[in-house]
Amino acid sequence: MKTFENLSGTKPVLLAIALSALLAACGGGGGRDAILGTGNLLSVLQPPAGAIIPGAACTTAGVTIPTVTATNPSNGNQFASTSTTGVAAGGKHITATFSLPMNAATINASSFSLAPQGGAALVPASVSYNATTSVATLTTAAPLLANTSYTGVIQKGASSAAGTPVGCPYAWTFKTAAVAAAGAPSVNLGRAAPFGIAATAGVTNTPTVPVTTINGNVVLDPVSGATCNLVPINASGGFGLCGGSPPVLNGQVISPLFPDAGATSGAIKSDLMAAYLSITPPAGPPAAGSLGGATPIPAGTTLGAPTGSAQVQGDNYFVPGVYQSLTSIMVTGDLTLDGLGDPNAVFIFQSSSTVGAAAGTPGPGPHTRILLINGAKASNVFWQAGSSATLGTAAEWQGNILAAADITMVTGATSCGRLFAGAFTSGAFVFDSNVVSVPGNPSAPATCQ
Known part of the structure; x- marks a missing residue:
């Protein structure tokens, strides 16, 4: 399986300090998915375990402020596949659907990132945006690891077509299925x-x-x-x-x-x-x-x-x-x-x-x-x-x-x-x-x- 490279050598302790300040800026309570702080730091490094607070909510929201309404895989999915059929090199599509039309130029590897738990952000094969469906897609360069937790993050760099950035960065977690090498045994009827x-x-x-x-x-x-x-x-x-x-x-x-x-x-x-x-x-x-x-x-x-x-x-x-x-x-x-x-x-x-x-x-x-x-x-x-x-x-x-x-x-x-x-x-x-x-x-x- 292809090895993904780190994008930064920043020490985890510095990231934890930065996250503490950023989380405070976004507030808490309500909502199903975790919300992280501002900036592009998370597109560089995956936060350490416990840095994401489930249930946190963004305090700046409104009909003109874009937010993520759905993801694939979704938050909490425990059986996500490691790849998407037809994708080169066995890569996987990770998608986020927005509530408003977005500025495609702001949907990129800096504003949309994915990382395994406790690991560095992956270098994607591509990040794209479909203006018809308002769906952003991050395509990995290789299959994801089986039986592994991942975190996807949409940063404040992502902005609506009108130029309004997301109120708070949006983060969600999912886990890939544990696929046994021999698969399930056949059943003889x-x-x-x-x-x-x-x-x-x-x-x-x-x-x-x-x-x-x-x-x-x-x-x-x-x-x-x-x-x-x-x-x-x-x-x-x-x-x-x-x-x-x-x-x-x-x-x-x-x-x-x-x-x-x-x-x-x-x-x-x-x-x-x-x-x-x-x-x-x-x-x-x-x-x-x-x-x-x-x-x-x-x-x-x-x-x-x-x-x-x-x-x-x-x-x-x-x-x-x-x-x-x-x-x-x-x-x-x-x-x-x-x-x-x-x-x-x-x-x-x-x-x-x-x-x-x-x-x-x-x-x-x-x-x-x-x-x-x-x-x-x-x-x-x-x-x-x-x-x-x-x-x-x-x-x-x-x-x-x-x-x-x-x-x-x-x-x-x-x-x-x-x-x-x-x-x-x-x-x-x-x-x-x-x-x-x-x-x-x-x-x-x-x-x-």
């Missing part, structure tokens, strides 16, 4: 791979329009007491239900009554449980845990930015790897999974409790989406739910869900990926005007891979 859904406690399909469609085979192997699926089922589309009406099925149903008195359905269920346990730690199911040195998702964290938003928020971007929550996982908007150019890249999300997609608005309104870029495929994304999973209204889900118990799809939710209920215990499946597709199935959308 065995004989369950061709199946769109599996359930061990029956299926209910609400009789609504449009009718639920399943693009793939179905395995129904109810555990003791779940007799509602034990009705005549056949290869031509018969479907045992616990309630509602049959879905449209582009595949066949395998059950204890077809085709071989449960030998096939039982074997598939066995492979499904084996896949579930393969991504569960020795502590035992149904808890999810530290497979392959998982990156923790802190309790209370939700994943995703507002639908269609250009703003990259704290936890809406992931690179290949294993991620775990000791509580639940909830996706609330646009969640981006970046394959980093590897079509075999694997993503594993483990939840000790539930996995879910927040309810949204059908059509163009805000709703939950999982976006796959740079080679990422739904077939290589795995969501392990220690209990149940629920995909909310109009959610666009990508990836395979292995739920210990039930899976529910609310009105209009769709999934490119296998949905397996009852991977560890009794699990029912509930539909309501949904589409479930096995990646690569001939009847699935062409984009479902």
Whole structure:
């Protein structure tokens, strides 16, 4: 990896003294991001740990004074990628969006800087400004370091088109993802791979329009007491239900009554449980845990930015790897999974409790989406739910869900990926005007891979 050079030999003690005075000039209180003092000192050296005060706010603000309204990566992001696809030498774009049109001549390496925690400011490949979007872009000359904290700073040298400088310099921090050299391990679904859904406690399909469609085979192997699926089922589309009406099925149903008195359905269920346990730690199911040195998702964290938003928020971007929550996982908007150019890249999300997609608005309104870029495929994304999973209204889900118990799809939710209920215990499946597709199935959308 290319080594970045220092821009100054100034001693940290001098920087700390300067920062103290500059912070006093800008005041404190309010606001989400840190604000630093005046001048261009921070474009030369990264402040030492503790110099940035989270929550500080600028005391000089107004409709004619420009400020930064969004950054990419955003403040607090813990999973930023180390590079941006298509950038020379593996460099990364760091962007800041302004509240007002800016004077492009004032957006340069002196007014926009980036540095690793405790290190010198990086020498960028370029700093540019887009007058149409009011976005400044700093492009690094090489990839950022993995598992490293960075601070971006916009200095007072940045001025509006009318000549008004930013009220106080704006600083934010983010951390790059810890990318293991071998990436996440693959998950072997065995004989369950061709199946769109599996359930061990029956299926209910609400009789609504449009009718639920399943693009793939179905395995129904109810555990003791779940007799509602034990009705005549056949290869031509018969479907045992616990309630509602049959879905449209582009595949066949395998059950204890077809085709071989449960030998096939039982074997598939066995492979499904084996896949579930393969991504569960020795502590035992149904808890999810530290497979392959998982990156923790802190309790209370939700994943995703507002639908269609250009703003990259704290936890809406992931690179290949294993991620775990000791509580639940909830996706609330646009969640981006970046394959980093590897079509075999694997993503594993483990939840000790539930996995879910927040309810949204059908059509163009805000709703939950999982976006796959740079080679990422739904077939290589795995969501392990220690209990149940629920995909909310109009959610666009990508990836395979292995739920210990039930899976529910609310009105209009769709999934490119296998949905397996009852991977560890009794699990029912509930539909309501949904589409479930096995990646690569001939009847699935062409984009479902």
